[in-house]
Amino acid sequence: MLDLLEREDALETVRRTFPVAFGAYAMPAGRTGLVIIDEVQGFASVGCGPLAPPAPNGQVTRMIAETDRLARRFVQAEWPVCASLDSHDPTRPEPPYPPHCLAGTGHDELVPELKWLESEPVTTLIAKDCINVMVGATEVDATGAGGRNRLLDWINGNRLEAVVTVGICTDICVMDFVLTLLSARNHGMAPALKDIVVYEPGCATYDLPLEVARSLGLPDTAAHPQGPAHHMGLYMMASRGAILSDDLR
Numbered sequence: 001m002l003d004l005l006e007r008e009d010a011l012e013t014v015r016r017t018f019p020v021a022f023g024a025y026a027m028p029a030g031r032t033g034l035v036i037i038d039e040v041q042g043f044a045s046v047g048c049g050p051l052a053p054p055a056p057n058g059q060v061t062r063m064i065a066e067t068d069r070l071a072r073r074f075v076q077a078e079w080p081v082c083a084s085l086d087s088h089d090p091t092r093p094e095p096p097y098p099p100h101c102l103a104g105t106g107h108d109e110l111v112p113e114l115k116w117l118e119s120e121p122v123t124t125l126i127a128k129d130c131i132n133v134m135v136g137a138t139e140v141d142a143t144g145a146g147g148r149n150r151l152l153d154w155i156n157g158n159r160l161e162a163v164v165t166v167g168i169c170t171d172i173c174v175m176d177f178v179l180t181l182l183s184a185r186n187h188g189m190a191p192a193l194k195d196i197v198v199y200e201p202g203c204a205t206y207d208l209p210l211e212v213a214r215s216l217g218l219p220d221t222a223a224h225p226q227g228p229a230h231h232m233g234l235y236m237m238a239s240r241g242a243i244l245s246d247d248l249r
Contacts, residue, residue, distance in 0.1 A: 020238050020244055031192070033080045033158055034165075036167050037165065038086045043168050050099075051101075051206065070164070083125050090103075126150055133177050134177055137149050156191070165196065166199050169229075169233070171205055171236070182196055182241050198245070200246050203230070207225065207226035210223035
């Protein structure tokens with residue numbers, strides 16, 4: 001009980017120190033795209049690998065339900081949807097994380113609640129082998145040289161003015177994507193793009209308290225308390241120019 005109170009106090013301190021604000025966002029009709037980051041089994045289905053929740057988690061459950069609801073809204077309106085799928089070659093590690101979402105295991109596939117998206121014409125799926133989908137979406141030739149970027153092609157091909165982002169983890173893959181896209185927008189790489197929106201109810205991260213990390217023999221830097229980590233991800237994205245919303249209109 002004391003540990004729970006201490007964690008709630010820590011979250012409240014983080015919220016006071018790094019304030020964020022949410023608001024309603026009116027999505028430009030026909031010019032808004034939805035990006036779903038890594039809502040795959042290896043991150044969001046109970047027991048599906050070392051980075052999946054070991055037991056049902058309220059924040060993850062909410063994320064999936066909100067993503068499903070929002071995705072159905074986009075599909076009904078025939079607005080574009082892009083889903084990234086964390087998918088790794090077992091011979092190519094991704095430190096500091098253990099092997100996860102390995103290709104062919106099913107852990108790199110959308111969670112069951114979102115599998116229906118795979119057959120929708122408005123959906124684009126992008127498998128990625130790194131934390132940042134903006135990097136993972138870059139085509140690389142046999143020499144290792146980078147070429148076109150599938151995600152930017154999707155944004156520019158649909159002439160998007162706004163991108164709404166949901167997914168997991170708020171402070172890792174979601175944040176890395178949003179910060180990179182903000183820089184790309186500012187650099188003129190997506191000429192029509194104005195707003196990068198993070199829909200908070202559709203985001204989640206994982207929970208690994210410090211005492212648990214230590215009991216597993218992990219370094220203190222592996223600690224990842226869910227509440228503060230989620231909040232700090234939101235704060236960092238907002239501080240760089242993303243729009244935080246809890247009400248999409």
